[in-house]
Amino acid sequence: xxxxxxxxxxxxxHEARVNTQRVRRNWLLSLPAICLLLIGASGPLLIVLIxxxxxxxxxxxxxxxxxxxxxxxxxxxxxxxxETVHLADAHLSIFWRSVKLSLxxxxxTFAFGFPTAYFIATRSKRQRAAWLFLITIPFWTNLLIxxxxxxxxxxxxxxxxxxxxxxxxxxxxxxxxxxEGAVLLGMAYVYLPLMVLPLYASIERFDFRLLExxxxxxxxxxxxxxxxxxxxxxxxxxxxxILVFVPSLGAYVTPxxxxxxxxxxxxxxxxxxxxxxxxxxxxxxxxxxxxxxVAVALLFYVRAISGERSHG
Amino acid sequence: MNVRTLLLAGVAAFxxxxxxxxxxxxxxxxxxxxxSPDLIKKFxxxxxxxxxxxxxxxxxxxxxxxxxGGHGFDIVVPSANYVPIFVNKGLLLEAxxxxxxxxxxxxERWRDVPWDxxxxxxxxxxxxxxxxxxxxxxYSGDPNTSAIFLxxxxxxxxxxxxxxxxxxxxxxxxxxxxxxxxxxDKEVLKKVRDTLMAAKPKWLSxxxxxxxxxxxxxxxxxxxxxxxxxxxxxxxxxxxxxxxxEGYVMWMDSVAIIKDAKNVENAKLFxxxxxxxxxxxxxxxxxRYANGIDGSEEFMPDDMKTAPEINVPAExxxxxxxxxxxxxxxRDLYTAIWTELQK
Numbered sequence: 001x002x003x004x005x006x007x008x009x010x011x012x013x014h015e016a017r018v019n020t021q022r023v024r025r026n027w028l029l030s031l032p033a034i035c036l037l038l039i040g041a042s043g044p045l046l047i048v049l050i051x052x053x054x055x056x057x058x059x060x061x062x063x064x065x066x067x068x069x070x071x072x073x074x075x076x077x078x079x080x081x082x083e084t085v086h087l088a089d090a091h092l093s094i095f096w097r098s099v100k101l102s103l104x105x106x107x108x109t110f111a112f113g114f115p116t117a118y119f120i121a122t123r124s125k126r127q128r129a130a131w132l133f134l135i136t137i138p139f140w141t142n143l144l145i146x147x148x149x150x151x152x153x154x155x156x157x158x159x160x161x162x163x164x165x166x167x168x169x170x171x172x173x174x175x176x177x178x179x180e181g182a183v184l185l186g187m188a189y190v191y192l193p194l195m196v197l198p199l200y201a202s203i204e205r206f207d208f209r210l211l212e213x214x215x216x217x218x219x220x221x222x223x224x225x226x227x228x229x230x231x232x233x234x235x236x237x238x239x240x241x242i243l244v245f246v247p248s249l250g251a252y253v254t255p256x257x258x259x260x261x262x263x264x265x266x267x268x269x270x271x272x273x274x275x276x277x278x279x280x281x282x283x284x285x286x287x288x289x290x291x292x293x294v295a296v297a298l299l300f301y302v303r304a305i306s307g308e309r310s311h312g
Numbered sequence: 313m314n315v316r317t318l319l320l321a322g323v324a325a326f327x328x329x330x331x332x333x334x335x336x337x338x339x340x341x342x343x344x345x346x347x348s349p350d351l352i353k354k355f356x357x358x359x360x361x362x363x364x365x366x367x368x369x370x371x372x373x374x375x376x377x378x379x380x381g382g383h384g385f386d387i388v389v390p391s392a393n394y395v396p397i398f399v400n401k402g403l404l405l406e407a408x409x410x411x412x413x414x415x416x417x418x419x420e421r422w423r424d425v426p427w428d429x430x431x432x433x434x435x436x437x438x439x440x441x442x443x444x445x446x447x448x449x450x451y452s453g454d455p456n457t458s459a460i461f462l463x464x465x466x467x468x469x470x471x472x473x474x475x476x477x478x479x480x481x482x483x484x485x486x487x488x489x490x491x492x493x494x495x496x497d498k499e500v501l502k503k504v505r506d507t508l509m510a511a512k513p514k515w516l517s518x519x520x521x522x523x524x525x526x527x528x529x530x531x532x533x534x535x536x537x538x539x540x541x542x543x544x545x546x547x548x549x550x551x552x553x554x555x556x557x558e559g560y561v562m563w564m565d566s567v568a569i570i571k572d573a574k575n576v577e578n579a580k581l582f583x584x585x586x587x588x589x590x591x592x593x594x595x596x597x598x599x600r601y602a603n604g605i606d607g608s609e610e611f612m613p614d615d616m617k618t619a620p621e622i623n624v625p626a627e628x629x630x631x632x633x634x635x636x637x638x639x640x641x642x643r644d645l646y647t648a649i650w651t652e653l654q655k
Contacts, residue, residue, distance in 0.1 A: 058640045059397045060375060080648050081502050090655035155530060175470070178517045260517030261476055264654045275372040276478040277647040278640070 052285035060278045070281035098266040102248035108188040113195035121203040178260025186254040195240040202236025336361040338578040341385035348598035386573035393637045395427040405569040409435045414587035422604040434566035436604030442480045442561040444554040445541040450532035455554030458488040469514045471532035487559025494638035539601035542621040553621045555628035562632040
């Protein structure tokens with residue numbers, strides 16, 4: 001791709017002038033959108049950022065005194081009994097659980113999403129539309145209702161346990177609800193379409209003649225997949241992973257309903273600070289930290305794509 | 313369409329909307345699954361007012377939303393320990409319900425309460441206790457102890473739920489450890505923390521939805537409210553309510569008018585309306601809690617007059633304690649323990 005630039009003929013001064021005008025006009029035209037973004041997206045974020053550097057009010061809210069307390073509290077805890085300073089292991093384990101479950105969700109949705117997307121992309125045009133339509137159906141239903149539906153499937157007197165007992169596989173119901181596995185199942189189910197759609201978009205564009213070329217050159221199936229398919233559909237993989245990983249990290253409903261609430265994820269922990277904990281600055285700082293983690297993950301992904309490209 | 317018809321259409325539209333306003337509105341912000349639809353219907357018909365009920369799930373949600381402003385609500389129903397917070401933040405209107413016609417019906421016991429001396433701001437909605445619910449088929453021992461969730465008997469291990477109400481759960485655990493609710497005593501809190509941490513692996517979950525889940529045997533015991541347990545028992549006769557003898561939590565939710573309410577007069581009508589015994593009985597008949605209005609008993613369903621969940625047995629009458637408004641310092645200590653519990 002980089003080679004294309006060197007072939008472009010030199011631009012005449014007239015064209016350059018037209019270009020400058022066009023650039024200027026484009027800027028003007030996008031001004032409303034930029035203003036909206038600045039006010040609508042950055043404004044609230046700025047408030048969150050500022051709140052994270054203030055003291056908590058007595059019963060919720062903030063007191064306008066600057067302090068680094070909230071940020072200190074994220075990482076360190078002063079033992080409430082002997083007042084020694086420790087690493088905040090409770091916070092770290094909550095964060096680690098969120099990151100771990102989000103990564104696993106991304107992996108699971110990829111493992112199921114890739115064959116699905118591949119299957120759809122290799123159907124006839126009419127069939128593709130039908131399959132895609134089926135993939136989008138879950139979006140019509142509210143997240144909470146879908147989560148409760150899963151609960152109905154895996155609870156002790158739910159469909160799976162009842163059938164398993166009826167057919168004599170087990171005697172007593174297996175406790176599936178209120179486990180980390182249940183959370184994982186719920187998140188993978190909810191976010192699967194977000195993985196399938198971008199994967200489908202890039203697999204659909206894939207030139208399948210390249211596969212034949214690969215086989216002609218004596219590559220085996222794994223080599224074809226690893227050296228030809230994966231690099232070419234990587235933009236779809238990256239997009240899908242971002243779409244799944246980012247909302248998983250902030251998941252709130254699924255861990256609460258399916259996880260039984262015994263173990264928090266970041267989303268629940270942030271809610272605690274704005275709710276019963278009445279410590280808004282800590283909640284704000286945690287939200288900012290979550291944002292930073294997401295931003296770092298995005299940077300990582302973007303670099304991963306450009307890395308793949310330069311190899312190609 | 314010419315300008316004149318447009319104008320006419322505008323005038324007609326204006327007439328329509330102002331017509332709706334004339335009938336009056338009332339926007340109630342209350343806990344979910346807590347407001348009797350029959351009561352609302354009766355009020356609407358009597359005063360020709362359109363009532364809208366919006367749900368919240370915690371005192372903190374209500375507090376945050378009302379403090380932020382622009383909510384459009386007229387009435388809120390905070391718990392006793394949150395009323396002083398609402399008042400001190402200047403969020404409530406001093407509606408003087410104590411000077412209203414029906415105030416004479418309020419039980420002596422609820423007329424002068426610590427969270428609203430002389431009842432200048434609030435009217436009783438419902439009151440009750442937070443104790444434990446146990447399914448007798450799973451555990452036939454004495455249910456009247458917090459050990460049900462703080463040191464679960466063998467039969468209940470892995471089957472106990474705890475509601476995610478930090479203040480109630482901490483209150484129960486502190487009384488179990490021999491302390492007073494809202495204590496900042498480190499010795500007591502250390503015991504509380506150790507007890508909770510040791511008990512947690514034996515819990516099934518920390519969640520709401522106790523009425524349904526106790527009814528369909530999804531959980532065999534839970535920290536629970538008396539009225540919710542009552543409703544669960546009506547669906548599943550094996551469910552019993554326990555009043556922890558180490559001390560249980562009492563609460564009252566009270567109706568208050570929000571300072572920036574737009575329909576103050578209707579809100580005042582509503583306050584007076586619910587102090588009428590017959591109407592108070594409708595509140596209780598729906599959510600199954602006591603209401604604090606004298607004479608309402610005779611309008612209540614028969615099963616409420618004898619229900620052990622509503623009529624506190626004499627031996628446990630003095631074991632209940634109202635949660636005071638805890639100091640921010642105490643709350644921070646509790647949040648730290650609560651976080652460690654769910655890490």
